[in-house]
Amino acid sequence: GENVEQHPSTLSVQEGDSAVIKCTYSDSASNYFPWYKQELGKRPQLIIDIRSNVGEKKDQRIAVTLNKTAKHFSLHITETQPEDSAVYFCAASLPFSGSARQLTFGSGTQLTVLP
Amino acid sequence: NAGVTQTPKFRVLKTGQSMTLLCAQDMNHEYMYWYRQDPGMGLRLIHYSVGEGTTAKGEVPDGYNVSRLKKQNFLLGLESAAPSQTSVYFCASSWKRETGELFFGEGSRLTVL
Numbered sequence: 001g002e003n004v005e006q007h008p009s010t011l012s013v014q015e016g017d018s019a020v021i022k023c024t025y026s027d028s029a030s031n032y033f034p035w036y037k038q039e040l041g042k043r044p045q046l047i048i049d050i051r052s053n054v055g056e057k058k059d060q061r062i063a064v065t066l067n068k069t070a071k072h073f074s075l076h077i078t079e080t081q082p083e084d085s086a087v088y089f090c091a092a093s094l095p096f097s098g099s100a101r102q103l104t105f106g107s108g109t110q111l112t113v114l115p
Numbered sequence: 116n117a118g119v120t121q122t123p124k125f126r127v128l129k130t131g132q133s134m135t136l137l138c139a140q141d142m143n144h145e146y147m148y149w150y151r152q153d154p155g156m157g158l159r160l161i162h163y164s165v166g167e168g169t170t171a172k173g174e175v176p177d178g179y180n181v182s183r184l185k186k187q188n189f190l191l192g193l194e195s196a197a198p199s200q201t202s203v204y205f206c207a208s209s210w211k212r213e214t215g216e217l218f219f220g221e222g223s224r225l226t227v228l
Contacts (some may be wrong), residue, residue, distance in 0.1 A: 001173070004157075005170060006157075009155070012151050031212070032215055034215065036217075036218070042221070043205065043219040043220060043221050043222060044205070044217075044219070045219070046216045049215070049216070089157055091160065093208065093215065101146075101215045102163070102173065103158075103160070103215075103217070104156055104174075105157035105159070107155055107156055107157045108155075108157050109166040
C-alpha cells in the first residue's frame with residue numbers, strides 16, 4: 001500500500017516568516033495530495049489540495065508544490081500568523097475508481113508561530 | 116446544517132467492555148469513514164462505506180466492526196475493548212466524486228483502562 005512520510009514533526013517560526021512542510025509518498029500511481037489543518041482540540045479541515053497533473057497551486061498565503069519524479073510534495077505558508085499554529089497533515093491517494101477515495105496520511109507537523 | 120456529528124464525545128471503558136460510536140451526517144454524502152488518531156501516527160483508516168448497506172476494511176480494521184444501515188449514519192463498534200484502542204476517533208464523509216474532500220466530525224476520545 002501507499003506510505004507517506006512527513007517532515008519535520010515540529011516546526012517553530014517567527015511571525016511573518018515562511019514555513020515549509022515536506023512529504024514523500026511511495027506509490028507512483030497516487031494522483032491526489034491534500035493538506036489538512038487541525039487546530040488544537042478541533043477537527044481536521046482541508047486547506048489545499050493538488051492533483052498530479054499540476055505542479056503548483058496557490059491560495060493566498062499557502063501553496064503546495066508537487067514533484068512527481070521525486071515523489072514528494074510540500075506545503076508552503078508565507079507571512080505566518082499566530083492563527084496558523086496547528087498540526088498539519090499531508091495525505092496521498094490512489095486514483096479514484098468509483099470506490100471511496102482512501103487517503104494515506106502523514107504523521108503530522110506541529111507548527112508553532114511565535115509572536 | 117450540522118455537518119458531521121459524532122456521539123459520544125468522550126468515553127471511558129474497562130478492558131473487555133463493548134461500545135458503539137455513532138456518526139451522523141446531513142450532507143447526503145455517499146461515502147463515510149472511520150479514522151483513529153494516535154500521537155505521532157497521523158490518521159489511520161479503520162473502516163469505510165461507499166453507500167448504504169456496504170462496508171469495507173481500511174488499514175487497521177482488527178477489533179472493530181461497522182454498520183451502515185442508513186445513508187446518513189455510520190456506526191463503529193468495539194466488541195471487547197482493549198487498552199490499545201485508546202485513541203481519538205474521527206468520522207468523516209465525502210461526496211462520490213473526484214473532489215475527495217473529507218468532512219470530519221469533532222472526534223470522540225476513547226480511553227480503555
